[in-house]
Amino acid sequence: MKQSQFSLRAAALCGLAAIQGASAHLAAYTNGMYCPKNTYQGPLTNFTDPNHVVYDPLFNLPKDAWFLSKGRNCWLAPPTGVWEIQANSVIQVPWANSANSHGYYADGKEQNERPQPFSVTNPAVIAAGLVSSSGGINSPNMHAGNKSTAAGTAVAIAYKSNIYDVKMEDFVVFTTAPQTPFERLVTYNIPNLKACNECLCATVWIPDGYGQQNMYMAPHKCKIINPKGGQQPKTPSLVPGPNVRGPKQMIAAFQANGNNVQWKGGQKVPTYTSRMGFTAGAQTDIF
Numbered sequence: 700m701k702q703s704q705f706s707l708r709a710a711a712l713c714g715l716a717a718i719q720g721a722s723a724h725l726a727a728y729t730n731g732m733y734c735p736k737n738t739y740q741g742p743l744t745n746f747t748d749p750n751h752v753v754y755d756p757l758f759n760l761p762k763d764a765w766f767l768s769k770g771r772n773c774w775l776a777p778p779t780g781v782w783e784i785q786a787n788s789v790i791q792v793p794w795a796n797s798a799n800s801h802g803y804y805a806d807g808k809e810q811n812e813r814p815q816p817f818s819v820t821n822p823a824v825i826a827a828g829l830v831s832s833s834g835g836i837n838s839p840n841m842h843a844g845n846k847s848t849a850a851g852t853a854v855a856i857a858y859k860s861n862i863y864d865v866k867m868e869d870f871v872v873f874t875t876a877p878q879t880p881f882e883r884l885v886t887y888n889i890p891n892l893k894a895c896n897e898c899l900c901a902t903v904w905i906p907d908g909y910g911q912q913n914m915y916m917a918p919h920k921c922k923i924i925n926p927k928g929g930q931q932p933k934t935p936s937l938v939p940g941p942n943v944r945g946p947k948q949m950i951a952a953f954q955a956n957g958n959n960v961q962w963k964g965g966q967k968v969p970t971y972t973s974r975m976g977f978t979a980g981a982q983t984d985i986f
């Protein structure tokens with residue numbers, strides 16, 4: 700009896716894994732990421748987000764569940780290292796589905812293993828079965844039909860080290876990368892951030908269509924290296940929006956509560972772009 704219960708549970712878990720694999724989205728993999736093994740693997744079962752995997756999207760959740768992906772218990776799965784970021788440099792971060800990802804695209808394929816142009820408008824891409832039911836590239840679900848329709852990602856920082864002691868208002872977006880994620884490696888320009896031994900960073904993404912509207916907000920332990928000192932960004936009192944200049948918070952949208960940007964179907968999606976007041980690359984209006 701006991702054994703059959705176990706195998707039922709194992710079968711259910713396998714099914715879950717298969718579904719998650721099929722709908723896999725993307726996350727930024729750094730040495731400082733929470734949930735470095737993709738999920739919390741301890742004994743607690745009190746998830747408040749039906750998605751448990753770090754690369755799955757956040758949708759229709761209460762603030763206590765979506766903020767820094769807390770509802771997946773990733774705060775209980777601490778990083779194995781620290782994400783070291785050199786100020787005034789250009790860094791590359793993989794957006795993928797595993798810590799040991801490789802290849803030109805997030806699914807491990809090289810550029811010459813995908814029809815070019817790699818676009819859902821290319822009949823060879825359609826013939827290869829790479830288009831999802833929502834009209835985007837499906838391997839993994841990139842929420843984009845090609846590079847020029849990828850919405851853009853961003854990185855934010857809080858000059859605080861205790862994840863239980865940070866709020867939305869502590870995080871300022873310091874860099875954006877237009878037309879990402881699409882290729883696995885995303886390039887970010889880093890402004891003249893003040894050195895910080897133990898800070899918290901967040902990698903964020905709001906896709907523009909090609910599926911249900913949702914968002915991504917994953918926490919990382921980060922360290923800013925700046926031998927020249929640098930500047931500490933101002934606390935971002937500003938919520939992102941069209942023509943908003945100055946230090947801006949991350950965007951919270953499509954959730955059950957706690958949104959700082961209200962979105963109605965049919966409106967333009969609030970992406971990390973000029974639509975919401977962000978310039979491309981290092982944000983220099985944050986100091």
Ligand SMILES: *[C@@H]1O[C@H](CO)[C@@H](O)[C@H](O)[C@H]1NC(C)=O
Nearest residue numbers: 743745746747769770771772
């Ligand atoms: C689950 O319980 C632990 C221990 O009480 C707590 O630290 C954690 O925040 C809880 N997780 C969620 C998602 O509420």
Ligand SMILES: *[C@@H]1O[C@H](CO)[C@@H](O)[C@H](O)[C@H]1NC(C)=O
Nearest residue numbers: 816818820821844845847848
């Ligand atoms: C990318 O997709 C858009 C929207 O479908 C299309 O207008 C554009 O031509 C595509 N670009 C390429 C390089 O195929």
